[in-house]
Amino acid sequence: MNRTELRFALRLIPFLDSVENVEDGLVKLRDRRWLVWHPDVMAALFRNDRHLRHPPSRTLSALLGNRSVLWLDGAEHTAYRRTLAPMLRGNRYQALIEELVERAIAELPGDPVGLAAWTREVTLKITGRIVFGVDDDELLAAFTRWLDRRLGSRVRTLAHRYLTPGTTRFDPELDRKLLHRASTAEPPALAACLPPEDLRDQVVSLLFAGHETTASATAWTVFWIERTPGLAERVLDDGDLLDATIMESLRLSPPATLAGNRMSADGMVLTPSIYLAHRRAATYEHPHVFDPARTPPPPGAFFPFGGGVRHCPGKDLALLEIRTIVTALLRHRRIRLSIPDPRSPQLRGAAMAPPPSLAMVATCRR
Template sequence: MNRTELHMALRTLPFLDARRELGDRAVELSADPPKLLVWHPEAIDWIFRHDRELSHPGSRSLRPLFGDDSLLWADGPRHEAYREVLGPPLRGRRLTGYHGLIAGAVHEAVDALRPGTVVSLADWTRRLTLRIVGRLVLGRVDDAVLDAFSAWIDRALGSRSRTLAHRFLRGGLPRSGPDLDAALVRCARDGADSDSRGAGRDPARDTGCPATLASLMLDADGPLADLGDGELRDQIVSLLFAGHETTASAAAWTLYRLDHDAALRRDVTDELADVPDDVPAPARTPLLDAVIQEALRLAPPVTVAENRTLPQDTDLLGRTLPAGTTLTTSIYLAHRQPDAFPDPLRFDPSRFLGRRPAPRHYLPFGGGTRRCLGAQLGLLEIRMIAAALLRRRDWHCVNPRAGVLRLRGHAMAPSARLRMKVTGRRE
């Protein structure tokens, strides 16, 4: 690892901010083998258009966490099989089958917020989204299993200094351990067995969606029927992490931004008054949707998209890149380019009222063949969390200066010190 790559690893956000101020659109992190961090819109567009031709080696730092068989860096037919199995229930009309489940979890979490309660905003959204995705993936999983999963992730990623120590001094981030692995696999197989007998289904499910994503992966007639315990463990861990950590961060940033601007909060609350149901559709709540999109622009779920490796020499960025070059897209920097977003550091939801930037400029969930499978689910959860809290509770952040970007792995959460105090009920 050379000096540039080490600087990127140790002081990620200052390093990226310095590149933005220099007006760069790409930086070479290493020369042998070549590795480039890119945020030039034409390069991003090229990557997404040619994604099927590229390989996806995954993250060196996160591979020990998720495992070698994670769907996040599967390639070829195996990757296509995972997207074929897991994609349909997480988008479009079939996603409505989970509305009741999500609403129930959100209202239970809001019910527990009694006047006078003070919570870490990021921790509160993280607990809530983990319970939601735990139910979607595993079914009626014991809270103790999810608590053990959360404790492991926090041990690995909760402290930036501890994460770096694991990575550089202890041989990599800590594994989950055999007991937790066994519990996750058992929950997945038990839930799938229950689902195959017609039990354990969500009563709100009227669209043919399976009760759990694990049951889909373990379907004896599906393309993943040969899933062994090791590969199943890697997928459960990947789905639980990707399905809650990034959504929780985006929800926390959305709530922080709404608290930070009293007039904006009032306008969004008025907008919600005309949409009484639990699931505010973007078309009926355009201002809330714009706030979420702008929060995702300034604090995208992850700083970088997946690594891509060129299979052959390629002309790109004004040079010939040799076969084996790895390209990593900087979502963080793509979202901060003044030609796409004037005054890019200013929070301005009006950027998203009546318009959607092109994917080469705005890519909070990545793109190409690796675009996040749970993008629509995550946006749905954020809308439902924000709507429920604005409608049912009076609250404010007691220390808004703590609303600064903090890295948890590649995710960007608010500082754990950012606190929300509930001051009253609105119901």
């Protein structure tokens, strides 16, 4: 591993910040591997995505398994996307999301809670209900512990990736319980349409992809609203402003800093950087300023949900969750956040969440 790759692996955000002003919007990580974020390159990449291969993330494939939809390709991938699409249609879940969010907010203590940990708990509950059809707090808590042991800190992620390569990071007992829940789900959502040998990887992938990023996006939106005087009151009266606020938060604090790897027929690997594309000074005026009133960006410059044939199938569901949680939180509670250092987000894999030290105090209105 060369020095650039080492910095990319060990200190991802400082590394990305250090190359932010590279005008070409691409940096060589090693022979035949490039980090890319120039909007023209991104637009072309997503246009041609169907003809590219999508090599797995080494960190995540050891957790999600080889059969995860995140790295299947070709006809198999298309078939899986078709299977998942109806299940992830956001508007099916409006009532369920509202119910779970109202309950979570009613249970919020007046004492400080970690903002990112709380949003993770809420979005995992929603995803769990969608995948299993029932609540199973014990199983979800075991899943969270398993994930935290592997992704809870950069050191753990890298230790698992580089010091124990090739070793399985599955937990057979947890997998058995997840499979049992998925197989007995009512309606049987996934189990009815997937071969049994693929079920474990898709269940874990959906639980993971469905809650981590949505939780971070929600936490970052709350963070930016709280930091912007008067915004909390205004977003409650103006749905368009709320949507623009969520989009601006996804721009400046994208939960996924990188989209999936793309590989050309001759073996060149391109890793799209969402974080850098969203902070490019040639695209965005004052890119580090949070401004929900920005004009729409050009093609290839804004892609928090990735793009091409791998664009996130959970986008509408995620936006519905973020809107519902943020609105209910602001309507029922007065929010105060501890002073965080926004320059030190927490990385879980390549996903970026607010630091665990960012605590929220949510007192009742009235």
